[in-house]
Amino acid sequence: MALEIYKEAFAIAAAAAFRESYPDIHxxxxxxxxxxxxxxxxxLEKPKDPRMGRFALPVFKFAKxxxxxxxxxxxxxxxxIDRHLRAMTPPSxxxxxxxxxxxxAGIDSASLLxxxxxxxxxxAVAYGASxxxxxxxxxxxxxxxxIAKPFGVGHLRSTVIGNSLRRIFKKLGYNVVGINYPGxxxxxxxxxxxxxxxxxxxxxxxxxVVANLLELxxxxxxxxxxxxxxxxxxxxxxxxxxxxxxxxxxxWEEFKQISHAEFDRIYGILGVEFDLVYGESFLNDKMEAxxxxxxxxxxxxxxxxxxxxxxxxxxxxxxxxxxxxxATLYLTRDLAxxxxxxxxxxxxxxxxxxxxxxxxxxxxxxxxxELLEQKEQLPDMERLSSRIKHVDFxxxxxxxxxxxxxxxxxxxxxxxxxxxxxxxxxxxxxxxPDLAEIDKTASIIGVxxxxxxxxxxxxxxxxxxxxxxxxNFDGETGPYLQYTHARLCxxxxxxxxxxxxxxxxxxxxxxxxxRVVEALLEFPAIVADAAAQYEPYYVSSYLLRxxxxxxxxxQRKDEAGRIDKIISDNAELSAxxxxxxxxxxxxxxxxxxxxxxxxxxxx
RNA sequence: GCGCUCAUAGCUCAACUGGAUAGAGCAUCUGCCUUCGAAGCAGAGGGUUGGGGGUUCAAGUCCCUCUGAGCGCACCA
Numbered sequence: 001m002a003l004e005i006y007k008e009a010f011a012i013a014a015a016a017a018f019r020e021s022y023p024d025i026h027x028x029x030x031x032x033x034x035x036x037x038x039x040x041x042x043x044l045e046k047p048k049d050p051r052m053g054r055f056a057l058p059v060f061k062f063a064k065x066x067x068x069x070x071x072x073x074x075x076x077x078x079x080x081i082d083r084h085l086r087a088m089t090p091p092s093x094x095x096x097x098x099x100x101x102x103x104x105a106g107i108d109s110a111s112l113l114x115x116x117x118x119x120x121x122x123x124a125v126a127y128g129a130s131x132x133x134x135x136x137x138x139x140x141x142x143x144x145x146x147i148a149k150p151f152g153v154g155h156l157r158s159t160v161i162g163n164s165l166r167r168i169f170k171k172l173g174y175n176v177v178g179i180n181y182p183g184x185x186x187x188x189x190x191x192x193x194x195x196x197x198x199x200x201x202x203x204x205x206x207x208x209v210v211a212n213l214l215e216l217x218x219x220x221x222x223x224x225x226x227x228x229x230x231x232x233x234x235x236x237x238x239x240x241x242x243x244x245x246x247x248x249x250x251x252w253e254e255f256k257q258i259s260h261a262e263f264d265r266i267y268g269i270l271g272v273e274f275d276l277v278y279g280e281s282f283l284n285d286k287m288e289a290x291x292x293x294x295x296x297x298x299x300x301x302x303x304x305x306x307x308x309x310x311x312x313x314x315x316x317x318x319x320x321x322x323x324x325x326x327a328t329l330y331l332t333r334d335l336a337x338x339x340x341x342x343x344x345x346x347x348x349x350x351x352x353x354x355x356x357x358x359x360x361x362x363x364x365x366x367x368x369x370e371l372l373e374q375k376e377q378l379p380d381m382e383r384l385s386s387r388i389k390h391v392d393f394x395x396x397x398x399x400x401x402x403x404x405x406x407x408x409x410x411x412x413x414x415x416x417x418x419x420x421x422x423x424x425x426x427x428x429x430x431x432x433p434d435l436a437e438i439d440k441t442a443s444i445i446g447v448x449x450x451x452x453x454x455x456x457x458x459x460x461x462x463x464x465x466x467x468x469x470x471x472n473f474d475g476e477t478g479p480y481l482q483y484t485h486a487r488l489c490x491x492x493x494x495x496x497x498x499x500x501x502x503x504x505x506x507x508x509x510x511x512x513x514x515r516v517v518e519a520l521l522e523f524p525a526i527v528a529d530a531a532a533q534y535e536p537y538y539v540s541s542y543l544l545r546x547x548x549x550x551x552x553x554x555q556r557k558d559e560a561g562r563i564d565k566i567i568s569d570n571a572e573l574s575a576x577x578x579x580x581x582x583x584x585x586x587x588x589x590x591x592x593x594x595x596x597x598x599x600x601x602x603x
Numbered sequence: 604g605c606g607c608u609c610a611u612a613g614c615u616c617a618a619c620u621g622g623a624u625a626g627a628g629c630a631u632c633u634g635c636c637u638u639c640g641a642a643g644c645a646g647a648g649g650g651u652u653g654g655g656g657g658u659u660c661a662a663g664u665c666c667c668u669c670u671g672a673g674c675g676c677a678c679c680a
Contacts, residue, residue, distance in 0.1 A: 046619050048626090058622055060660055070660075101660090102623065146680080183680065280680085306678055315606050315676090323678040330680050357674050359607060364677095394608085395673075427642075445642090457616055460608070462673065468629095469615075473642050475628040476616085483642045494639055529619090541617070544627080555635085555644040567639050603642080 003521055005115075007055060009092045010105045011041035013084035014057060017077050022066055034062050044105075050515065053097070053104030054112075060101055070101035078103055109514050113505035116521045120583040121499065125590055128524045133174030133531075137345050140166050140176060142353035143272070146183040147279070148192050148255040149217065150210050151266050152410045153465055157393050160454045162353040163272045163596045164536035165391070171594060172531055177275045177345060181337070182263070184256055184279030186330075188217075190238030193251050194230060195220040197237075205254075210262050213255065214410075242327075269417060269447060271596060286336040287328050291321055294368070297375045311367045319364045334365055342384045350384070351534060353391045356460065362390035391534045394462035396454075416470065421446030423471050424479070428603065435602055444598035445479050451596055452478030455540045476544050478597055481588065484547040487554070488585040489601040491578070495567055499582045500575055507576040510564075512553045516580060519546045523587050527594065536595060543591045550584045 015037045019026045026035050033039055040057060047056045059073045066073055078098030085092040093111030097104050120127045142162020145155045166178040195216040196204070204212045224230040241248040256279070267273070291307070294300050299309050300321065307322035321332045341350060352362060369385035398411060425442035428435055435441060453470055456477075457463060473479035508517070522542065530538040558564045566577045589599040 045622075048618080048623065052623070056623090058661095060622075063660070100623065186680065188679080304677080308677075317677045320677050325678080327678080329678070331677095333680090355674090356608070358680085360675055361680085363607090392608090397673085424642095431642080432640085461616080462609090464615080466615090472629075475642095477628090477642085479642055480628095483640080487640055487643080490640055525619095541627090548627085551643060552645095554639085555641095557635090557645085561635090563635095563639085563644095565639050603640090 003054070003525070006092075006094050006105070006107050007041060007044055009085065009088065010055070010057075010081075010094050010096070011037045011044070013081050013088070013092070013094075013096070014040045014077075014103065016084050017080035018066075021077050021080055025066060029065070033065055047102070047104065050518065052099065052102070053106045054518065055105050057103040057105075058101060059103060074098035074101060074103055109509065109517075110506045112514070112521070113508055113517050116517045117503075117505060117579050117583050120520060120586055121501075121579060124586055127586060128527045128590065129171050129173070130524065130528065131173040132528070133169060133172040135175075136348040137175045137177065138169045139179055139341055139345060139347045139350040140169070140353065141179040141181050141351065142166075143267075143274075144181040144183065144354070145259075145263060146188070147259040148189070148213050149259075150214050150410065151263060151413045153396055153398075153413050153416055154410070156413055156450070157396060157454050157463070158353045158355070159267075159270065159272055160451050160596055161391070161393060161459060161536055162351075163270075164455060164539070164594060165351065165353065165531070165534060166273070167594045167596065168527060168531050168536065168539070171527055177347075178273060179341075180274040180277040182259075182277070182279045184252075185281040185284070185333075187234065187238050189241055189252055189255070190234035190236070191220045191230075192217060192255060193237040193241065193248055194233045196251060205258075209258050211412075213258070266414060269414075269443070270451065271447070271598065280333055283333050283336045283340065286340055287332050290336045290339060291328075291332065294321070294372060297372055299368075299371055299375060309368050309371065311364065311371070313363075313367060316360065316364055316367060319368050331361060331365060331368075334361075335368060338365070338369065338384060338388065347384075347387060350388045351391045352389070353393070356392035356394060359390065359392055362388075389534070391459065393459040396465050397462050398465045411465065416450055417447055419467075420450050420471060424449070424473070427473070432603065441600050441603050444600050445473075445482055445603060448478035448482055448592075448597040449473055450478075452481075452540065455536045455595055458537055459535060479603075481543050481547050481592060482597065482600060482603060484551060485585060485588050485592065485599045486601060486603045488550070488581050488588065491566055491581050492585070495574070495578050495581075497578075499578050503576050503579050504572055505576060505579070507573050508580060510553070510556065512549070512556050513577075513580060516546070516549045516553055516584060519549045520583055520587055523591070530594075539591055539594050543588060543595075546584065546588060546591070553580070 015035055018034045018040075019031075029035065043061070044055045044057055047053055059070045059077075062073060063070050068076070075098060078096050081096040081103065085094050085096060093108035095106045095108070097106065123129075140162050142165075143155060143159040145151050162178065166176050169176045192213070196213075199216055199219060204216070220230065220234075224234075237248060241252055291300075294309060300307055301310055302308070303310075303318060305324040306320055308318040308320050310318050319331055320329050322328055338350070341347065354362070366385050366388060369388070373383045373385060421442050424446040425438060428438055428442055450470060454463065508514070519542075523546075526538055526542045530536055554566065556564050566581060567574050592599045
């Protein structure tokens with residue numbers, strides 16, 4: 001990948017230079033520490049200020065070993081490193097200059113440009129791809145909404161983070177299975193059945209069915225406060241569902257069908273995809289095996305009438321497998337799911353994109369798995385606990401109110417999307433009324449704006465849902481990236497010639513242009529980091545940097561204060577600049593795709 | 604009460620996992636369209652990184668402590 005070859009050359013030269021400059025100490029310690037190429041390579045950092053160089057080696061740590069002050073070391077070694085770089089065949093494009101306690105490495109921009117732009121233009125959409133994941137399987141569970149409830153903004157984060165991770169891992173060559181695991185089982189269906197029997201009318205299944213069902217659900221909770229006996233009825237109703245009483249099952253199937261139709265429509269709008277969808281009920285007949293396996297291992301015990309696994313962690317409550325009444329629980333189900341997935345996929349990694357409020361639940365689950373593996377003395381090959389990761393994320397907060405389905409205090413995702421799209425459409429009407437596909441474009445941008453708000457900060461942070469922010473398209477937003485993309489497309493249309501391969505890259509000699517190329521070079525590492533940390537925001541913040549860097553080029557003024565245009569009478573210069581345009585557009589579009597955003601060519 | 608996660612500009616967030624002068628956007632103010640797309644660009648103001656200790660050449664980043672917030676704390680998912 002892009003930068004590595006330069007770092008490698010620098011590391012070789014630096015290690016050699018240290019050996020040459022400190023022969024006595026080198027003889028003592030041998031080819032270790034700074035005298036070793038790999039050691040130097042690993043210690044390289046990226047300077048905060050790009051003018052300091054492309055990468056740098058701080059020497060503070062070596063002061064003790066070399067028995068000299070950091071600036072003295074730098075003064076002695078920097079010229080030697082540079083000499084070694086010059087002596088390579090061919091001479092390396094890397095240069096070394098010392099500043100204070102840092103050995104800074106700069107790269108000849110001509111080499112940098114040719115290398116970077118050449119690589120991007122050659123590989124096109126494949127730029128940034130890798131094969132590090134080939135032969136490995138990653139499962140990503142995300143979205144997982146609840147049947148018979150509306151799709152609220154609360155489910156948005158899991159959905160878009162998971163969707164993005166699925167794409168990012170695919171880019172790296174992994175075999176990825178995106179899993180949607182909707183909540184289609186549990187006592188809330190008892191409540192729904194009771195509410196439906198008591199208050200539904202022929203109108204309930206007409207019009208906005210999901211909203212009508214929500215109304216029933218909310219009504220159940222308000223009435224149940226006055227009439228607690230409703231709760232008993234709900235339990236009984238769920239019991240009848242569990243024992244497959246036909247009428248209860250029929251209603252349940254009905255709820256499922258309605259919800260899935262609704263969810264699929266929303267996933268269509270969002271552009272979110274899954275490879276596998278199964279609800280909680282799918283695991284109903286798979287839990288008993290897990291329970292008896294744990295019993296056989298002697299890990300279970302009875303506590304307050306419930307079947308539990310005592311965990312040796314004092315900060316975790318025991319893991320409940322069965323309630324007093326013998327019914328299974330969420331945890332039991334997730335354990336069964338983990339084993340089923342393992343049997344099915346033999347995954348290398350299994351991610352659960354679920355809110356941080358469930359951190360303890362996953363800790364319990366992992367602990368149970370660890371105890372089981374320990375007890376059964378499973379070889380590493382058969383252990384799944386270390387392959388399972390809870391990819392947690394913060395809440396979506398709404399003002400000072402917490403959102404609660406029970407009280408009907410919830411923001412419906414589709415309302416948010418509709419408002420965003422409508423506002424975008426209005427904006428297009430003002431600015432570009434002749435646009436061919438206004439509705440389609442407005443949808444891509446409006447939906448993209450909403451998705452981007454969920455991916456622009458670290459997962460862990462709580463995000464405030466503020467209408468004003470969601471509907472703002474200026475600054476660090478999805479539409480900003482899309483606008484930049486559309487502008488790049490516009491340049492290509494105006495240029496109206498293929499970007500050639502015979503280009504004099506040295507014509508791109510402005511600071512702003514070099515910055516863009518440096519940003520382009522970062523893309524592969526950014527994608528890899530995003531996967532390693534399960535953080536799509538690495539990609540989103542990177543794209544903002546890239547777009548900003550390009551926009552500076554686009555509106556750079558010459559000495560006379562006039563915009564120095566990309567396309568000019570100078571054919572050579574225009575060709576070189578258009579190569580840059582094409583490379584940026586390629587990366588921008590691909591990056592947007594990784595986040596789950598569309599990249600319209602006009603807007 | 605215990606545990607987990609946090610606290611950075613008025614607001615929303617960055618800071619390469621211990622390195623050089625803590626950076627962006629929003630908001631406010633000032634410039635830039637006789638056309639490569641102004642959903643943009645340039646500039647200005649705005650900071651004791653919640654308080655206090657410590658670790659070391661170096662701390663927003665690691666450790667301790669205090670304050671404050673969010674989320675958990677077995678028969679919901």
